[in-house]
Every structure is written in structure tokens, then in C-alpha cells.
Amino acid sequence: NAGVTQTPKFQVLKTGQSMTLQCAQDMNHEYMSWYRQDPGMGLRLIHYSVGAGITDQGEVPNGYNVSRSTTEDFPLRLLSAAPSQTSVYFCASSYEAGGNYEQYFGPGTRLTVT
Amino acid sequence: AQKVTQAQTEISVVEKEDVTLDCVYETRDTTYYLFWYKQPPSGELVFLIRRNSFDEQNEISGRYSWNFQKSTSSFNFTITASQVVDSAVYFCALSDPDNYGQNFVFGPGTRLSVLP
Numbered sequence: 001n002a003g004v005t006q007t008p009k010f011q012v013l014k015t016g017q018s019m020t021l022q023c024a025q026d027m028n029h030e031y032m033s034w035y036r037q038d039p040g041m042g043l044r045l046i047h048y049s050v051g052a053g054i055t056d057q058g059e060v061p062n063g064y065n066v067s068r069s070t071t072e073d074f075p076l077r078l079l080s081a082a083p084s085q086t087s088v089y090f091c092a093s094s095y096e097a098g099g100n101y102e103q104y105f106g107p108g109t110r111l112t113v114t
Numbered sequence: 115a116q117k118v119t120q121a122q123t124e125i126s127v128v129e130k131e132d133v134t135l136d137c138v139y140e141t142r143d144t145t146y147y148l149f150w151y152k153q154p155p156s157g158e159l160v161f162l163i164r165r166n167s168f169d170e171q172n173e174i175s176g177r178y179s180w181n182f183q184k185s186t187s188s189f190n191f192t193i194t195a196s197q198v199v200d201s202a203v204y205f206c207a208l209s210d211p212d213n214y215g216q217n218f219v220f221g222p223g224t225r226l227s228v229l230p
Contacts, residue, residue, distance in 0.1 A: 030214075031214055031215070031216055033216055033218070035218075035220075040123075040222055040223075041222055042118075042205055042207075042220035042221050042223050043205070043207075043218075043220040044220070045216075045217065045218055045219075048213070048216040048217075050213070050214045050216065056213065056216075058217070059219075088157070090159065094215070094216070096214065096215065100164060100166065100215075101147065101209065101214070101216070102161060102164060103149075103161070103218065105151075105158065105159040107157065107158050108157055108158070
């Protein structure tokens, strides 16, 4: 199993450009999430999905869109990039086992917006 | 609202010293889950432990041990006989059963440096 994969690893955007961060998992997990990590702030939840076709907002959803058309993929779209979106982005997948949920994280995408 | 506090921003120890990383959480839920993750310099997030709110038994795994105390809302992490490879940022996190456990709240992290 590849686990959770993210592409690209690094990306530089100009303000106003759009792009999609890709996330895929091959563990058949129902649940997937996107986080951003900023210095001194830990990880903050952007959006999450509890199944194909079902998404919801997390703590910091503004400026980001998601969709989940398949169990495996959960792309994160930046419609009009802003310097405030410079961050490291982590995708995670998880499953439920006896009431417990364990998150498996991807390697991250480092995004710089100039 | 849920909140996780890790008051220690950075800690430096010399190899073989014991070190405890503090985690204090806030939640109104009676059922919740607590986690510790390690982020080494390479950047990936490594799962260390999960603890349910109804299981206050402390846990030991090799050089790692965790002390969960509901009375003080704390979930502290101790590394015994630290090694240079333990140098990393450590995150404590909290989630609840709502939204299928997806609403994770992370603390700001503690950067641990273990010097040779």
C-alpha cells in the first residue's frame, strides 16, 4: 500500500492564481481531511469528508474548495491564491474501528504564494 | 469549543535525560479521544498513541509513556533516556465522536531538541 499520497510536494503560486492540491489514499478509508500547518499554530482543519459525495467545513475553510467523487481521492482547490495561504498542507485519511478513529497523514505539500 | 494547549514551545535536553511534554485540553464532551503525533525534521507526521476518555490507564511503550489525568485535563508524554533521534516537534491532539471523529484540534506543538 502506498498509504496517503499528495502531489505536488512543492508549489509556488502568484497571488490570484488557482491550483488543485491532489490527495489519494489506497486504504479504502471512508474519511479524509485537509489540514494546514503554520509555524507555532499546529495543524488546523480546513475541510473534511465522511464519504464520497459528502464534505464539510473545518476550522479554516475560507478560500478553499473540496469535493469527493470517489473514495480514493480528495482534492483541495485554491480558487484565487493569497499570500495568507502560504503554508504546508497535509491530507489525512482515517477509518472507524470500535469507536476509535486514527488519522493517516500524507507527506505534505509546501505551498508558497508570492 | 475544544482547545489543546502545549505550553512548552521548545525544550532542549542532553541525551539520556528524561523529558516530559505537557498537554492540557479543554472539551465539554464526556467522550473524546486524545492523540500524540511526532513530526521529525523530515516533515511527516507519525502517529504515537491514541487514548479514549473512558480509559485512564497509563501506557508505556518502550522508552515512551503517557500519563492521562481527567481530573486535570492533561495527557502528558514522557520520554525516558532520550536519544538524538527523538528530536522532533510533538503534537497533542483532541477529537470527539461528532462528525465521525474528523474534527481534530491540534495543539501548537513542542519542539524537542536532544543534544548529544
